[in-house]
Amino acid sequence: MTAFRSARATSRKIFDMISLAVVEFDTELNILYANPAVQNLLGLKQSDVDTGLHVADIVAPELVELVQEAFRRLRNGAEPTSLSLRLVRKDGVQVPIEVVADMVYYRNKLKGYVAYATDMTRRAKIEDKLVEKSVFFKTAVEHSRAGIFQIGHNFRFEYVNDRLCDMLGRTRSELLGHDFREFLHPDSIDLVAGRYVGRQHGERSPSVYEFKIVHKDGTSRDVEVSGNTMMGRDGKMNTIAQILDITEEVENKRALEESERRYRDLVETMDDGLATDDENGVITYVNDALCKMLGYTRDETVGLLGYEIFHSISRNGYDNRAIARAKGVIEHYEAELLTKNGATVPVMVSACPLPIENGNYKGSFALFTDISELKSVEAEARFLLDLILHDIGNQLQLVLAGADLANKESSPEVVETAQQYILDGAHRCIDLIHKVRSAEESKVEPLKPVDLIEVVIGEAHLLARQHSVAPTIKKLPETLMVSADSALSQLVWNIMENAVKHNRNPTKNVWISGRKVRGNKFKLVIADDGPGLSSAKKVQVFNPERRFGGVGLHLVRRLVKKYGAVLEVKDRVRGRPGKGLKVVITFNILE
Numbered sequence: 001m002t003a004f005r006s007a008r009a010t011s012r013k014i015f016d017m018i019s020l021a022v023v024e025f026d027t028e029l030n031i032l033y034a035n036p037a038v039q040n041l042l043g044l045k046q047s048d049v050d051t052g053l054h055v056a057d058i059v060a061p062e063l064v065e066l067v068q069e070a071f072r073r074l075r076n077g078a079e080p081t082s083l084s085l086r087l088v089r090k091d092g093v094q095v096p097i098e099v100v101a102d103m104v105y106y107r108n109k110l111k112g113y114v115a116y117a118t119d120m121t122r123r124a125k126i127e128d129k130l131v132e133k134s135v136f137f138k139t140a141v142e143h144s145r146a147g148i149f150q151i152g153h154n155f156r157f158e159y160v161n162d163r164l165c166d167m168l169g170r171t172r173s174e175l176l177g178h179d180f181r182e183f184l185h186p187d188s189i190d191l192v193a194g195r196y197v198g199r200q201h202g203e204r205s206p207s208v209y210e211f212k213i214v215h216k217d218g219t220s221r222d223v224e225v226s227g228n229t230m231m232g233r234d235g236k237m238n239t240i241a242q243i244l245d246i247t248e249e250v251e252n253k254r255a256l257e258e259s260e261r262r263y264r265d266l267v268e269t270m271d272d273g274l275a276t277d278d279e280n281g282v283i284t285y286v287n288d289a290l291c292k293m294l295g296y297t298r299d300e301t302v303g304l305l306g307y308e309i310f311h312s313i314s315r316n317g318y319d320n321r322a323i324a325r326a327k328g329v330i331e332h333y334e335a336e337l338l339t340k341n342g343a344t345v346p347v348m349v350s351a352c353p354l355p356i357e358n359g360n361y362k363g364s365f366a367l368f369t370d371i372s373e374l375k376s377v378e379a380e381a382r383f384l385l386d387l388i389l390h391d392i393g394n395q396l397q398l399v400l401a402g403a404d405l406a407n408k409e410s411s412p413e414v415v416e417t418a419q420q421y422i423l424d425g426a427h428r429c430i431d432l433i434h435k436v437r438s439a440e441e442s443k444v445e446p447l448k449p450v451d452l453i454e455v456v457i458g459e460a461h462l463l464a465r466q467h468s469v470a471p472t473i474k475k476l477p478e479t480l481m482v483s484a485d486s487a488l489s490q491l492v493w494n495i496m497e498n499a500v501k502h503n504r505n506p507t508k509n510v511w512i513s514g515r516k517v518r519g520n521k522f523k524l525v526i527a528d529d530g531p532g533l534s535s536a537k538k539v540q541v542f543n544p545e546r547r548f549g550g551v552g553l554h555l556v557r558r559l560v561k562k563y564g565a566v567l568e569v570k571d572r573v574r575g576r577p578g579k580g581l582k583v584v585i586t587f588n589i590l591e
Contacts, residue, residue, distance in 0.1 A: 004106045014242065021097070021117040027110055029055040029071065036040050041097075041119055043090040050189075060086040060094055071113060074103055084120070096120040109379065146242040147223075153200060153236040155179045155193075167245055168225070169216030185212030185220045192225075200237050201231045210246065222250040273347070273368035279361050282324055290368055293347070297339035311336035311344045325353045326361035337368065346375045385470045392429050399425035447563070449590045450484040452524065453477060456512060459492045462511070467500045471510040480514075480522055482587040484563050491559040495583050503530035516589070526587045532577035538569045564588055 008024075015022040015035040024033040031053040039045065041057060056064045063085050080102045088095040101115040147164030149157055160175045168175065168183050180196075181189055195205040207227055212220045227241025267274055273290025276509040277283050286301045294301060294309060295520055303310070307318035313335060321331065330352040336344040352367035402421030405414050452478055482488075490564035499510050511527045560567045565587050572580035 004111070020421060021119070023115045023117070024104070025055060025071075025113040025115070027112055029068070029113070031055065031058070032112060036461045037116070040097060041089075041117070041211070042087060048090070053102055057086050060088055070101065074101065074113070075110070087117070137268055137352070145473060146244050149175075149180075149240075151239040151241070152197070153238065153391060155181060155196070164243070167215070167221060167243070168213060181212055185214050188212045199227075200238060210250075213243070222247045228501075238460055271370075273370070274365065275306075275309075275368070276363060276365040277303075277322075278363040279322075279326075281306045282316060283309075284363065293337055293339070293345050293368065293370060300340075309337055311338040318483070321351070322364070325351065325364045328353055334371070346371050396425065396429070445485040445487065447483050447485055449481040450486075450488050452480045452482045452522070452587060454479070454489070455489050455492055456524065459489055459496055460512060462493065463496045463500065467497070467508075469508045469510055471496065471502050471512045473512045475513045475515060481590040482522065484559075484587075487555075487559055488563075490584075491556050492524075492526075494553065494556050495585075499526060499528035499530065499581070499583075503528055505529060517586070520589045522587045522589050525586065526585075527572045527582040529572065529580040530583050532571060532579060533569065534577060560585060 003580075006576055012033055012035070015033075018035070019037055021037040021041050022033075022035045023031060023038050026032055029433050031049060031065060034042075034044065034049050034053075039049070044053075055067055059067050067085065070081075074080065080100055082098055084096070085099055086096050088094055096119040097118040098120050099115050101113050104114055120585045132547050145163060147167045148159075148161040149164050150159040151156045156179055157175050160172055165175065167173060167421075169185075175183075180306065181193055184192055191209075195209070198205045208224065210222060210224050213223055214220055222244040222245070224246045225241055227239055229237045229239055231237060237572045267287050270287065271289055272288045273293050274285075275283055275290055281327075283302055283304050286298055289296075291298055295346050305315070305318075306322075307315050310318070313321075324331070330350075332348065332350050334346065335349050338345055339346060348369040348371050349366055350369075351364055352366050355360045356362065375532045399422050402418040402425065405418035405421070410418065457473070460471045460473060468514055500508055509529045510557060513527075514522060514524045514527070516522050556567070565585050566586040568586075570582045570584060571577050574580045
C-alpha cells in the first residue's frame with residue numbers, strides 16, 4: 001500500500017504541473033483529487049475538493065446517468081473511449097469537455113478511476129459558428145433570386161435550389177438525377193452542352209453567357225448563367241452554377257432596340273437634315289439628308305466643328321449660340337450651309353440643347369430644313385411683283401398719255417395717235433399678263449417628248465408674221481424629240497422675239513441652227529445682228545434678281561431649268577459683241 005501511495009503522490013505532482021485536466025475518483029465516484037487545471041476549469045478551490053465532491057456535483061444533471069453507465073462499462077471490461085460531456089462550474093456555467101477515463105488497479109484490485117478532460121469551449125464555439133454559417137449559406141442558397149444547381153460529370157443534376165425549380169416549373173424530384181439538356185430550349189442545347197463538355201475537359205470557356213430554358217408549360221425564358229467547375233471527392237469534375245431570369249430585361253432591351261431602330265429609320269429617312277454636337281461644338285452625328293445637303297460623307301462631316309458647315313457664322317458667333325444653348329435657349333433662325341463644292345444652301349435651323357446630365361451641358365441637336373425652293377419662290381414672287389408693277393406701270397403711263405391727248409380740242413391726227421398709245425399700252429399689258437400666266441402654268445405641267453424642230457419652225461413663222469423678220473434656218477434635222485412640255489414654244493418665242501425687239505438696225509436678221517453633240521445632246525443656236533451685250537451683261541442677263549428682258553427672259557430661265565437644259569449667252573462673232581448676240585440652249589435628246 002505504501003508503494004501505491006508513493007506512486008500516486010508522484011503522479012499527482014506531475015498532474016499538478018500539466019495543463020490537462022485530471023480527476024481521480026474512488027470506486028463510488030467521489031472525487032479524490034483534482035489538479036489545478038480542473039480547479040481552474042470549474043472555478044473550484046482545493047478546499048472545495050477537500051470538503052468532498054461527487055461526480056454528480058460537477059456533471060450536468062442530464063448527463064450523470066451517462067457518466068455512471070460509462071464507468072460501469074469500464075468495470076465490465078470495455079475499452080476506454082472518449083466521451084463528450086458538459087461540466088458545471090461553481091458559478092453554474094456549463095463547460096463542454098471531451099473526456100477519457102480509465103480504471104486504477106493495485107495488486108489486481110480496483111482502487112478507483114482517473115479521468116483526463118479537454119476543454120472544448122473554443123471548439124464548441126467554432127462548431128457553433130460553422131453550424132450558423134451552414135444554416136446561413138443554406139438559407140442564402142435556398143432563398144436566392146438565382147437558380148443554383150450542381151451538375152455531375154454525367155450531365156445530371158445533383159443539386160437544385162427552390163428558385164431553379166420555380167424557373168422550370170418543376171419539383172426537385174423532376175430535376176434531380178435528370179439530364180440538364182432536357183430543360184434547354186432547342187436553340188441553346190448545342191451551346192450550353194458544348195461549353196459544359198469543354199469545361200469537363202479543362203478547356204477555357206466563358207463563365208457568363210446567355211441562353212434559353214423551357215418551363216414545364218412550354219414557354220421559354222431567357223437566362224444568364226454564371227458557373228465554374230470543382231473537383232469532387234471522386235476525382236471527377238462537377239459544375240456549380242447559378243442562373244438569373246433575364247427575360248424581362250431581354251424583352252426591354254429588344255423593345256428599346258426596336259424603338260431605337262424605328263427612330264433611327266425615321267431620322268435617316270426624314271427630308272430634313274439633323275446633326276448633334278458635343279459640349280465643345282464638335283459634330284458627333286449627322287443623318288443622310290444633311291450629308292446630301294452638304295455634299296460630304298458622314299465620315300467627312302463627323303468631327304468637324306459646327307461653325308465649319310455654315311457659310312456666314314463665325315467661330316465666335318457659333319460659340320455664343322452654344323453658350324445660349326447651354327442655358328436652355330431654343331432657337332429658330334435662317335442660315336446658309338456651305339457645301340463641299342463651295343455652294344450655299346439656305347436653311348431654317350431649329351436648335352435646342354440635348355438633355356442635361358448631372359447638371360452638365362452635353363451638347364445640342366439641330367434640324368436643318370432646306371428652304372431653297374421657298375427662297376426661290378419668294379424671289380420669283382418679288383421679281384414678278386416688281387416686274388408687273390414696273391412694266392404695267394409703264395404701259396399705264398402710255399395709256400394715260402393717250403387719254404390726255406384724246407380730248408375734244410385735239411385734232412383728228414392727235415386723237416388717232418392717242419388711240420394708238422392706248423391700244424399699244426393695253427396690248428402690252430395683255431401680253432405681259434399672258435406671259436406671267438404661261439410662267440405659272442409651266443410649273444405644274446409634267447415633262448413629255450416634244451418635237452423641238454416642229455416648235456422652232458412654227459415660232460419662226462410666227463416671228464415673220466408679227467415682226468416681219470423671217471429667220472434664216474440651217475442645219476436642223478427634220479425632227480428631234482426632246483424632254484419638254486407645251487411651254488417649249490414660249491421659250492423659243494421669247495428668245496426669238498428678244499433678238500428682234502432690241503435690234504435697232506433697219507434690216508434685222510435672225511439665224512437659227514443646231515447640231516447634235518456628245519452625250520445625246522442637241523445644241524439649238526439662235527443668233528441676231530443686234531447691239532449685243534457686254535461681258536458683264538451676258539452674265540447678268542438671266543439673273544432673277546435683275547430685270548433684263550422682263551417676264552420673257554424670266555420664263556426662259558424657268559423653263560430651261562425645268563427641262564434640265566443648259567443656257568449660254570455668247571457673242572455672235574467671238575470677241576465682237578457689237579456684231580450681235582448668240583443664245584445657245586443644250587437639250588436632252590429623247591430616243
